[in-house]
Amino acid sequence: MSEQAISNRQPNILVQFLELTKPRVNALIVFTAIIGMMLAFPVGVPWDLPLMLTATVGIALVAGAAAAFNCLVEQQIDQKMARTRARPTVAGSISTLQVLLLAGVVGGAGLMVLYRYVNPLTMWLTLGTFVGYAVIYTVILKPATPQNIVIGGASGAMPPVLGWAAMTGVVDPQALLLFLIIFAWTPPHFWALALYRKNEYAKAGVPMLPVTHGDAFTKLHLLLYTFLLAASTLLPFAVGMSGWIYLVTVLLLNARFIFFALKLHRQYSDTLARKTFGFSILYLSILFAALLVDHYAPLVLK
Secondary structure, three states: OOHHHHHHHOOOHHHHHHHHOOHHHHHHHHHHHHHHHHHHOOOOOOOOHHHHHHHHHHHHHHHHHHHHHHHHHOHHHHOOOOOOOOOHHHHOOOOHHHHHHHHHHHHHHHHHHHHHHHOHHHHHHHHHHHHHHHHHHHHHHOOOOOOHHHHHHHHHOOHHHHHHHHHHOOOOHHHHHHHHHHHHHHHHHHHHHHHHOHHHHHHHOOOOHHHHHHHHHHHHHHHHHHHHHHHHHOHHHHOOOOOHHHHHHHHHHHHHHHHHHHHHHHOOOHHHHHHHHHHHHHHHHHHHHHHHHHHHHHHHHO
């Protein structure tokens, strides 16, 4: 077979770069940002759909660029992890320069869109989120401390704040409550993953909590943070931001998450840790959907 034929069978550079932007992970980021946008509008006030679409595009572009930069920095780690060793940066089918150029163009375009067509505050907050994730978390925290997920979780908790700021031009207390929920959700979510991927993290030299402090310590802290998460999720109802639809939903979700955390603490298995990790993603998605349904329920019920 000729070199040209072999080359033609390799994925396009843009397709490879798209894979590095972690579309499935960023789908949850964009989802929570959009919920933040929708919740920013008082009931009865029509959505500004062009502004929402523009903000969504800008946030998604910067999030994708941050994910690609993360893959570039973590090439050595990714090649030792089963779930990441097939990434183009590990295979060498896309060069460092190509990733940097594409990430720069995509991220720069996203920031330009936010600054020019949304508002400067959203652009600066999004830039800060990029630096927090791509630099502070990926470069500094992740290889240095088992608290990487706890501290670095601040970046992952920003999307609903970005969405809120995009619509209002300010960061209201309600937006900070959305931030707090995701911030509290991040440790139990990632520690469930870290528990059943412990050997891979150890091999890669990443000081995740199960590697540095053992399974028992991690399971205890996962349980404690799940209780903290449950308490945090009650705050929207407590301050009048949401009503009974949200409260009932979140009580059921919390009961299920606490059940998983308690069972992990008492009868650990990798299978259960995988189920807990999978449920945590569903948990956050349903919780934010419930916030939205509850917010607009008066329009349907009146």
